[in-house]
Structures are given as structure tokens and as C-alpha cells.
Amino acid sequence: MNTDLPVPCSHCGKVNYSKASGTGGFSTVTCECGHTTAVVGEFANFVTDRLYIKSGSEFAGGDYTLTILLAAMACECEMSFQFTKWRGLDSKNWFVPAEIEAYEREYARLFSLEKKVNAVAQLLVSEQFDDFVISHPLLNGINQSGSSSPALQYFKEKIFNVRNAIIHSGKIDSRKEEAEEALIAARQFVGVLRQMDKLRQVQLEARHKSERELVLNQTV
Numbered sequence: 001m002n003t004d005l006p007v008p009c010s011h012c013g014k015v016n017y018s019k020a021s022g023t024g025g026f027s028t029v030t031c032e033c034g035h036t037t038a039v040v041g042e043f044a045n046f047v048t049d050r051l052y053i054k055s056g057s058e059f060a061g062g063d064y065t066l067t068i069l070l071a072a073m074a075c076e077c078e079m080s081f082q083f084t085k086w087r088g089l090d091s092k093n094w095f096v097p098a099e100i101e102a103y104e105r106e107y108a109r110l111f112s113l114e115k116k117v118n119a120v121a122q123l124l125v126s127e128q129f130d131d132f133v134i135s136h137p138l139l140n141g142i143n144q145s146g147s148s149s150p151a152l153q154y155f156k157e158k159i160f161n162v163r164n165a166i167i168h169s170g171k172i173d174s175r176k177e178e179a180e181e182a183l184i185a186a187r188q189f190v191g192v193l194r195q196m197d198k199l200r201q202v203q204l205e206a207r208h209k210s211e212r213e214l215v216l217n218q219t220v
């Protein structure tokens with residue numbers, strides 16, 4: 001998979017493109033003004049980010065159906081990544097390929113979006129997905145639909161149902177507005193999962209700290 005990342009030049013403002021192929025890193029960009037920009041600091045699960053960037057590229061190019069498909073794929077990618085990552089970290093067998101395959105099979109058996117997203121939420125923050133969004137002040141405003149429908153329903157309407165209409169019912173005349181909404185909602189959806197991931201990391205670090213202190217106290 002090739003990814004073109006728009007990189008505005010900090011010197012003249014022209015938007016250039018940094019390119020990445022497969023799992024390779026992004027290229028350094030030299031602008032026509034002579035200024036050079038290096039792309040650094042990709043997230044651990046860079047595949048989600050690259051799918052999302054590609055979704056944005058398709059939107060800019062006017063292919064709204066591909067925008068929606070790629071935005072939904074980015075969300076699916078982040079869900080399965082977080083599930084496999086934390087099942088592995090919890091069992092301390094993160095680097096054993098057979099274990100990772102077992103977690104992937106376990107995740108696939110969950111089948112529906114509701115089951116998958118709630119399994120991830122339970123694993124990361126011991127809550128249902130909707131309860132986490134409602135209870136977390138940083139995430140207020142995610143439900144932009146103006147209705148009282150829970151967050152997951154909002155994401156289903158804006159991303160997954162629209163994606164399903166494309167791949168199951170052949171609705172490939174997607175409108176710009178629905179593609180834009182899918183892009184925004186996908187960014188929010190991935191943002192919720194990464195917020196959960198961040199909280200789980202804080203919890204893990206606190207546990208490691210207390211385990212270290214316990215060992216130190218026992219040896220003093």
C-alpha cells in the first residue's frame with residue numbers, strides 16, 4: 001500500500017507530499033522553495049493512520065465512496081489492533097506468534113461491531129463503549145447528531161452503515177457530505193479508542209511501579 005501524506009511547507013506554505021510504501025517510513029520532503037521537512041513520530045499502530053490519510057487523499061481527489069471505505073477500514077484496524085495488543089500485554093506473551101494468532105481468531109469470532117467494540121472497551125477500561133464516551137468529559141460533544149442516541153449508534157450511522165450500503169447494496173454514488181461526515185466520525189472513533197488505550201497504559205505503568213516498589217521494600 002502506498003500512502004501520500006500532505007505536508008505543508010513551514011517556510012512558504014505550499015502543500016507537498018511525503019510518500020511511504022508498505023511498512024517503509026515516510027520520505028523527507030524538499031519543497032520548491034528549498035525548505036526540507038522530515039516526517040517523524042508515527043504512532044505504534046501506523047496502519048490505522050495510513051488508512052486514514054489515504055481516506056483523506058481520496059476525499060481531496062473527489063472519490064467519496066473510497067473515502068468512506070477507507071475511513072471504516074481505519075476504524076476496524078484500530079479496534080483489532082487494540083484488542084490483540086492488550087490481550088497480548090495482559091498475558092505477557094505479546095511476542096509469541098501462535099498467541100497473537102489465537103487473539104486474532106478470538107477477535108474475529110466476536111463478529112458484530114457491537115460485540116467487537118464493547119470487547120475492546122471492556123478490555124481497556126472495563127466499561128461498555130457508550131458508558132465510557134458518556135462518562136468521559138474529554139469526549140463530550142462526540143455525538144453531533146443532536147439526538148439522544150448513544151455514541152455507538154452515531155458511529156454506526158456515520159461510518160459503518162454507510163460502508164455496508166456500499167459493499168452490500170452497491171451504493172457507490174456517495175455524496176461529498178456523507179464522506180466528510182464519515183471522515184470526521186472515524187477520527188473521533190479512533191480518538192476514543194486511543195483515549196482508552198492511554199488510560200490503560202497509565203494503569204499498567206502504575207501497576208509496574210507498585211510491583212517495583214514491593215520488590216525494593218522486600219529487598220531493603
Ligand SMILES: [Zn+2]
Nearest residue numbers: 009012031033
Ligand atoms: Zn516551501
